[in-house]
Amino acid sequence: MAVKVGNSWVSEAAYAYAKSRVDKEEKEKEEGKSVLEDLQDKYSDTNFRAGTAPFQGSGLNNISIAPNILREMEKDPEKRLEYEALIYDCVSVQKSLANQKGLKAHGFIITEDGGLRAWGISQAGDNNKSVIPLSRNKKGSWMQELLDSLNTAKKKKAKETAAQKEKEKSQTITFSNVDELSDYLFSNYKTVNKGMVKISKSYLKACVNDEEKRKKLFENLKAADEMEANAQENVKGYQGMKITIDSEGNMETETYGGSVSVNEGKRLRQISAAKNSQQVQAVLALLNTDLAQCQEGIEKGMCDENEVNKVRALMQKAMQRMGEVAVMKDNGGDDTEGFDAFSINMLI
Numbered sequence: 001m002a003v004k005v006g007n008s009w010v011s012e013a014a015y016a017y018a019k020s021r022v023d024k025e026e027k028e029k030e031e032g033k034s035v036l037e038d039l040q041d042k043y044s045d046t047n048f049r050a051g052t053a054p055f056q057g058s059g060l061n062n063i064s065i066a067p068n069i070l071r072e073m074e075k076d077p078e079k080r081l082e083y084e085a086l087i088y089d090c091v092s093v094q095k096s097l098a099n100q101k102g103l104k105a106h107g108f109i110i111t112e113d114g115g116l117r118a119w120g121i122s123q124a125g126d127n128n129k130s131v132i133p134l135s136r137n138k139k140g141s142w143m144q145e146l147l148d149s150l151n152t153a154k155k156k157k158a159k160e161t162a163a164q165k166e167k168e169k170s171q172t173i174t175f176s177n178v179d180e181l182s183d184y185l186f187s188n189y190k191t192v193n194k195g196m197v198k199i200s201k202s203y204l205k206a207c208v209n210d211e212e213k214r215k216k217l218f219e220n221l222k223a224a225d226e227m228e229a230n231a232q233e234n235v236k237g238y239q240g241m242k243i244t245i246d247s248e249g250n251m252e253t254e255t256y257g258g259s260v261s262v263n264e265g266k267r268l269r270q271i272s273a274a275k276n277s278q279q280v281q282a283v284l285a286l287l288n289t290d291l292a293q294c295q296e297g298i299e300k301g302m303c304d305e306n307e308v309n310k311v312r313a314l315m316q317k318a319m320q321r322m323g324e325v326a327v328m329k330d331n332g333g334d335d336t337e338g339f340d341a342f343s344i345n346m347l348i
Contacts, residue, residue: 011089011139035073035080036065043091052109054119054131060097062107063090069110083110089139090116096143106146108134118146175208189221191228191243197221200247213249220251231255260297261307262290267314271321276329280322287315 039048046061056064065083073080090108097106105121116136122128130149134142175181181204185192199217207214224243231238239256246252267287274280291311297303 011085011092013088035070039063039084039087043087046091046094047107052111054107054109054117055105055121055129057107058105060103060106061091061094062105063087063110064107065110066112068112069114086110086116086136093139093142097146100147118142120146120149178205178208181208181214185217185221189225191224191241192221194228194240196228196241197224197243197245199245202247203245203249216249217245220245220249224251224253227253260293260303262294262311262314264310264314268317271314271318274318274321274325276325277322280318280325283321284315284318287311287318291315 036048036050040046043061046063047057047059049056049062049064050067050070051064052066053064056062069079069083073083087110094106094108097103102123103120104123107119109117109119111117114136116134117131118134119129119131121130130146130152132145132149134145173184175184178201185197185199187193189197191197203213203217207217224241228241231241241256242254244252267283267290270283270286271280274283291308294303294307294311298305298308
């Protein structure tokens, strides 16, 4: 159960613990013991310090407190109760963080305005740092917010590292001849390895001794690998890619595969909206195109016989509609309004 103390909501356990300490702490104040020293005695596994700078301390148990907050705690028992309850909750979260892999250092900061921040450093290195503000009223989300922030920082760092490696690779690797360069491309780029890439011989030869052209080639092939990976994941019926790099280093790509299907709902609306034979003929023309595309799709593995059967069924409905509109004409039906509805359905 949460308990409100001052401007904070803290756990009931934190409140009870902090309250039990008030009388004792007042006596210690009289003996000349500072708040910071008292906190350090009570939480021997936590490193306390005055200040608000992040990344101060090592390990996962660090709490920094703004000097003005420490003064408030010295002078005002209610403030001391409020912040000690908050510190109790911070220490509880730090104990839970001990089981988190990949976290090198962590700490909480109580800021000048009484706010709360957390900082963390992952095992990836000192450059993989994160500082995030936390709501004092939402203790339950603290750890997840910290871990989410660290994961974002790790992904950003990994991306920067990969980009730097790619840059260094393109700038430092040299080749004696076309064969050496070709072997390197085959080993480092998946699309080349899969036989999807065709590179102009003159451009490949120029890349051996021209660093700028070689860099552009590496960038193009990296982009091709990313496009191919994306197509594998997102293109239904994907079969492969054709990648061509011309004598100027310009790249063109063509994706094979995908899916073919008839928009059954749209065609049914168009058939229903047709009010004369010309309009039915217009729908039949579209269905003939659908049929040709689906038949070609079967040959390329982009659809199956079900799609062809759907088109044929729609064509049969269109022929039935042809008979219906003929009867309407014989009965002197007015098709002016119908023309407007049909036009709309041809577009949507």
